[in-house]
Amino acid sequence: MIDRLKRMLDMRRGKRVRRFLLTLYRDFSLQGRDYRGCADLVVHPGQGPGELKALVGRGLEAAALVRNEPFPLPEPGAGALELPQSRLASGTLESWLLPLTEALFREDRCQEGGLNTGELFLSRVRTRVLNSQGVDATYTAPQVFLEFISEWRGREEFELYRSLSFADFQPDWIARSVREQLLASRDRASASPTPRLKALPVLLSGEPVSLFLRYYLERASAQMVYQKLSTARLGCSLQGEKVSGDTLTLRLVPFLPNSPHSSPCDEDGFPLRETVVAEEGILRRYLGPLHFTHYLGVEPTGDLKNMIVLPGGTPAQELRGEDCLEVVSFSDFQYDGITGDFGGEIRLAYCRRGGRRFPVSGGSISGTVREVEGSCRFSRETRSQGGFSGPETIRLLNVRISGAQ
Numbered sequence: 155m156i157d158r159l160k161r162m163l164d165m166r167r168g169k170r171v172r173r174f175l176l177t178l179y180r181d182f183s184l185q186g187r188d189y190r191g192c193a194d195l196v197v198h199p200g201q202g203p204g205e206l207k208a209l210v211g212r213g214l215e216a217a218a219l220v221r222n223e224p225f226p227l228p229e230p231g232a233g234a235l236e237l238p239q240s241r242l243a244s245g246t247l248e249s250w251l252l253p254l255t256e257a258l259f260r261e262d263r264c265q266e267g268g269l270n271t272g273e274l275f276l277s278r279v280r281t282r283v284l285n286s287q288g289v290d291a292t293y294t295a296p297q298v299f300l301e302f303i304s305e306w307r308g309r310e311e312f313e314l315y316r317s318l319s320f321a322d323f324q325p326d327w328i329a330r331s332v333r334e335q336l337l338a339s340r341d342r343a344s345a346s347p348t349p350r351l352k353a354l355p356v357l358l359s360g361e362p363v364s365l366f367l368r369y370y371l372e373r374a375s376a377q378m379v380y381q382k383l384s385t386a387r388l389g390c391s392l393q394g395e396k397v398s399g400d401t402l403t404l405r406l407v408p409f410l411p412n413s414p415h416s417s418p419c420d421e422d423g424f425p426l427r428e429t430v431v432a433e434e435g436i437l438r439r440y441l442g443p444l445h446f447t448h449y450l451g452v453e454p455t456g457d458l459k460n461m462i463v464l465p466g467g468t469p470a471q472e473l474r475g476e477d478c479l480e481v482v483s484f485s486d487f488q489y490d491g492i493t494g495d496f497g498g499e500i501r502l503a504y505c506r507r508g509g510r511r512f513p514v515s516g517g518s519i520s521g522t523v524r525e526v527e528g529s530c531r532f533s534r535e536t537r538s539q540g541g542f543s544g545p546e547t548i549r550l551l552n553v554r555i556s557g558a559q
Contacts, residue, residue, distance in 0.1 A: 168247070172199050175421075178210065180217035181224070191220035225448045228424040229287045237416060238409055241323040242296035247276050250323065257325035258302065261333040267306030267340065269332070270313060275299040281417075289423035296321050297414045302332070306339035314339045314483075314501075319540050321414045334360075338483060341513035342502050347558035348479075348517035349505065356519055356553040357473060357480035362498070364542035365487050367463055369523055370404060372491030374431050376442030380449050383492050388452075392437045399529045399549075400466040401435035406458035413460050415541035420457035429455045463544030466532030470547040473533055474511075479555060480504045480547070481519065494523035500558075516558025526550040 174197035181190050193216040195209060242250060254274060262268045275298065282292040301317040316335045318328070358366055370392060378384035386392060393402055408426035409416040419425050422443055430438050440452050447454040474480060480503055487498035497520035505514045529552070532545035 166251070174199065176210075176213070178213040178217050179227070180214055182218060184221070188224050189221045190224045191217035191222060193217040193220070222445075223449065225445045227285055227287050228289055228422050228444055230289055231425045237293055237295055237418060238411075240296050240321055242276070242298065242321065243278070243294070247278065250276060253323065253325065254298070254300070254328070257323075257328040258300070258332060260325070260329040261336065264306075264336055264340075267304065267336065267343070269336075270303040270305045272300065272302035283419060283421065283423035285423055291419045291423050291425075293418050295414075295416065299414075300328070302335070304332075304335045304339040306336075306343040310343065312339060312343045314342060319414045320412045321416060322412045324412055327412070338502055341504075342515060345502065345513040345515040348500055348503065348514040348555070350557035351479060351505070351555040354555060355476065355478040356550045356555065357478050357547055358550065359470075359480055359482045359547045360537065361539065362481055362484060362487060363537070363545060363548055364461070364540070365484075366489070366496065366548065367402075367404070367542075367544060368461065369489050369491060369494065369496070370402065370432065371406075371441065371461065374437060374439070374441050375491075376440040376446040376450050376452065378491065379440055380446050386437050386440075388437055388440065390437060391435050392432045393435045393527045393530075394524055395528075397435055397528045400468075400532045402432050403430075403434055403464040404432045405430045405462050406441070406455070407460045407462060408458060410460035410462070410538070410541060410543060412538065413541045415459035417459070422456075424454060424456040426456045426458055429458060460541045461544070463532075463542075465534050465536050465545040467534055468531055470533035470535050473531060473547055473549045474506065477507050478505075478549070479514075479519075480506070489523070496521060496523060514558075518556045519553050520556070521550070521553040525552045 176195040176197050178193050178195065179190055193213040195213045197206065197209065258272055259269065277297045278294060279297055280294040284290050298320050299317065301315065303313050303315050305311060305313045314335060318331055372378055373384050373386045373392060375384065379386060391397065405428060407428045408418060417426065420443060424443060431441060432438060439455060440447060440450060441455050443457050444454045481500055482503065483501040484498035485501045489496035497518060499518045500515060503514050504511055531549040533547040535546040536544060537546040
């Protein structure tokens with residue numbers, strides 16, 4: 155924890171942790187049908203032989219209650235790719251505390267507000283995956299979780315929380331993220347209640363963009379399709395029948411610069427490769443590990459976590475050129491992967507009406523993806539954060555806005 159007044163380290167803790175996760179599979183027959191059950195167990199490093207035997211026994215009993223149709227396990231392939239080198243992979247973890255702290259406070263120069271508190275979690279995670287088919291994959295990856303609270307004194311004093319997760323040392327990106335947060339704190343402190351608005355385009359910018367677009371990953375999920383929770387079909391439009399806006403081109407990749415989700419293989423040991431999910435709005439691949447893709451009779455992709463969405467051709471400033479409500483932060487944003495319903499409470503947005511642009515807070519937006527996806531527009535500018543790279547801003551029509559007054 156870092157104290158803002160002196161910018162000094164308040165507390166430092168370090169530890170080495172070992173975790174063992176065990177998945178048991180049990181093949182059995184019942185009433186003439188074959189099944190493969192499974193159970194996930196957590197093995198503690200201090201458990202002795204007797205405890206392990208009892209744990210496995212309970213796991214096998216639990217697996218016998220799961221009636222999955224038989225499916226194969228990953229086998230050794232051509233070998234998993236190596237992770238690109240990160241600067242955080244060199245030196246000791248302690249040696250990175252000062253550079254990361256300096257990047258965090260670089261833009262903290264405002265008189266009316268600044269950073270209140272910051273917490274930094276820096277890890278190097280060594281993962282090894284083994285299975286009974288001969289898979290033995292090992293890789294090491296740095297992971298950083300940084301959270302901080304900014305404050306601003308306006309008509310009232312407000313605090314805003316933000317977290318960043320990353321895997322490389324990019325001081326300019328960290329400093330830019332802090333500056334964005336400080337400006338958001340300034341505008342939140344002077345924001346008016348969100349007025350009642352009708353028939354106004356809604357723009358999503360920043361993190362809300364990735365939250366909205368991840369809906370399509372659920373639509374393309376092999377598990378969702380197999381369980382008939384998604385009606386998405388290969389070779390068909392993923393954005394409805396009538397598309398007047400930008401079409402969606404989406405791919406998943408095992409490695410994305412600065413992403414903490416990069417991995418050469420998934421948790422089952424399946425080697426990961428770049429996968430095109432949708433191309434110009436057309437669904438090309440179902441997503442998922444060997445389990446559910448086997449049921450559908452399609453090639454498995456593994457559990458890929460990094461998403462890239464191609465931007466559109468319209469500058470973000472042009473999307474903002476007409477009356478609109480641009481939401482940059484939600485108190486909470488949720489969507490239903492089955493119905494496509496989405497909504498969120500507005501923490502900070504910018505309302506543009508009659509040539510005037512001003513910050514607002516409170517109220518909410520809600521809608522259904524199938525009512526907005528056909529006319530959705532993507533900005534030309536892009537943004538990368540966490541496991542997402544894609545348009546910085548998207549414009550949605552037919553979204554309901556509930557004012558705070």
